[in-house]
Every structure is written in C-alpha cells, then in structure tokens.
Amino acid sequence: MALATRTDRRPPPLRTAWDSTLGKKTVMAVSGLVMLLYLVAHMLGNLKIFFGPDDYNGYAHWLRTLGEPALHYEWALWIIRVGLTVSVVAHGVTAYQLSRRDIKARPVGYAHRKARSSYATRTMRWGGIILALFIVWHLLDLTTLTVNRNAQPGHPYQNVEATFHTWYGDVIYIVAMLALGLHIRHGFWSAAQTLGAGNRRRDRVLKAAATGLAVLLTAGFIAVPVGVMTGTVH
Numbered sequence: 001m002a003l004a005t006r007t008d009r010r011p012p013p014l015r016t017a018w019d020s021t022l023g024k025k026t027v028m029a030v031s032g033l034v035m036l037l038y039l040v041a042h043m044l045g046n047l048k049i050f051f052g053p054d055d056y057n058g059y060a061h062w063l064r065t066l067g068e069p070a071l072h073y074e075w076a077l078w079i080i081r082v083g084l085t086v087s088v089v090a091h092g093v094t095a096y097q098l099s100r101r102d103i104k105a106r107p108v109g110y111a112h113r114k115a116r117s118s119y120a121t122r123t124m125r126w127g128g129i130i131l132a133l134f135i136v137w138h139l140l141d142l143t144t145l146t147v148n149r150n151a152q153p154g155h156p157y158q159n160v161e162a163t164f165h166t167w168y169g170d171v172i173y174i175v176a177m178l179a180l181g182l183h184i185r186h187g188f189w190s191a192a193q194t195l196g197a198g199n200r201r202r203d204r205v206l207k208a209a210a211t212g213l214a215v216l217l218t219a220g221f222i223a224v225p226v227g228v229m230t231g232t233v234h
Contacts, residue, residue: 021101022194024094029191031091036184036213038084043220049233050223053157060156088135095128124186127179134176141169164228173225181218185210 010016017023045063049056067076137147141163145151150162163169188210197206227233 021098024098025194027090028094028098029194031087031094032187032191034087035084035091036188038080038087039180039184039217043217046224047220049157049160050227056157056160057155092128092132095125099125123182127183130176130179131183134172134179137172138176160224161228161233164225164233170225170229174222177218177221180221181214184217185214188213 011019018027045059048059063077064074140146141148142156142159145153145159148159148162150165151159152162164173189206192206192210224233
C-alpha cells in the first residue's frame with residue numbers, strides 16, 4: 001500500500017520578511033538612511049562652490065579618482081552610484097507597495113471620507129513623486145548635460161552656474177529641495193520608529209533631530225542656487 005506523502009515547503013525567511021509589512025518598512029527605513037547619508041555628503045560637497053571654481057572643480061575631479069590606486073578611475077564613483085540606485089529603487093518599490101496595502105485596507109462606503117494616513121504621510125507620497133521626477137531632471141541637467149544648454153563638459157562649476165542662471169532651473173531645484181526637506185522630516189522620524197529607536201524619552205530628541213536635519217539640508221542645498229542668483233557665486 002503506497003502512502004501519499006506531502007511536503008510542506010515554507011517560503012525562505014527573506015521572502016517571508018519581504019512579504020510582511022514590517023519587512024517592507026524596514027527596507028524602506030534602511031534605504032532611506034543610506035540616501036540620507038549620501039545627501040549629507042552631497043550637500044557638503046555642493047557648498048564647496050562658494051570657495052571658487054578651482055576648489056569645486058578639484059572636488060569633482062577628486063570624486064573620480066577616489067580610491068586610487070586600489071581602484072581605477074571612476075570605479076569608486078560608480079560603486080556609489082550603483083549603491084545609491086539600489087537604495088532609491090528599494091525605497092520607491094516598498095513605498096509604493098505599502099501605499100497600495102494601505103489603500104486596500106481602508107474601509108469603503110463612508111459618506112465622509114476619513115483618511116487613515118496623516119497629512120504628513122500623504123505629503124510623503126506626493127513628495128516622493130516630486131523627488132523621483134527631480135532625480136531624472138537632475139541627471140539630465142548636470143550629469144549627462146542633456147537639458148543644460150550652456151553646459152561645458154568637464155567644467156562642473158560652470159555647469160552649475162549655467163543651470164541656476166535660468167529661472168526654470170532655480171524653480172525646479174528649489175521646489176524639489178523644499179519637498180526633500182518635508183520628506184526627510186517625516187522619513188527620519190518614521191525610520192527611527194520602524195528600527196526601534198523611538199521611545200517616550202527619546203521621541204522629543206528624535207523629532208528635534210528630524211526637524212534639524214530637514215532644515216539643515218534644505219538650507220544647504222538651496223544656498224547654491226541662491227548664491228548664483230545673488231552673484232555670490234560667479
């Protein structure tokens with residue numbers, strides 16, 4: 001008599017974690033913190049523009065020779081780009097998936113819609129879309145120089161000047177940086193809660209740190225177009 005055998009296959013732990021809401025929130029939190037570290041470094045590098053073209057162009061060249069001679073020319077920069085791209089994609093995918101889950105979980109049929117998400121959460125969604133579109137523009141503007149009509153290949157200082165001598169370049173950048181500030185303020189706080197860093201004693205400090213980081217990064221990034229517009233950078 002043959003006995004029927006049944007093998008219950010459980011999904012791998014990583015798949016289980018990815019499918020869970022907590023797992024997706026963790027991926028979004030970690031990827032967000034990776035991007036935050038990059039933004040701090042990027043802002044500090046941008047501010048070198050106030051020290052003149054030699055310093056700024058020298059900094060841009062240093063980024064391409066970072067890690068030499070262990071690494072070849074631009075290898076370190078491409079490693080950073082790949083890591084950042086993975087973080088951006090992971091952040092965007094998990095944000096979209098969590099948003100869809102939140103929408104599906106909402107009860108329907110109410111005469112007056114009662115949003116389960118806060119104003120800050122809804123702002124995060126629109127802010128994320130604005131920032132995604134800005135990243136595309138920013139790459140076309142200052143990396144590939146596709147939309148920068150007065151760009152000079154190999155002259156990053158002059159290319160930044162060319163961008164912010166146009167009204168639309170200023171508007172796009174400043175609006176995106178304001179959206180970034182709001183995104184960071186809520187995102188840093190949410191990441192801290194997801195990763196278990198928050199409690200009653202630390203909540204006030206974390207909220208202050210989130211606000212401080214948002215203000216610092218927004219002001220630091222916006223200082224560049226303002227510097228070009230006012231003639232401080234020339």
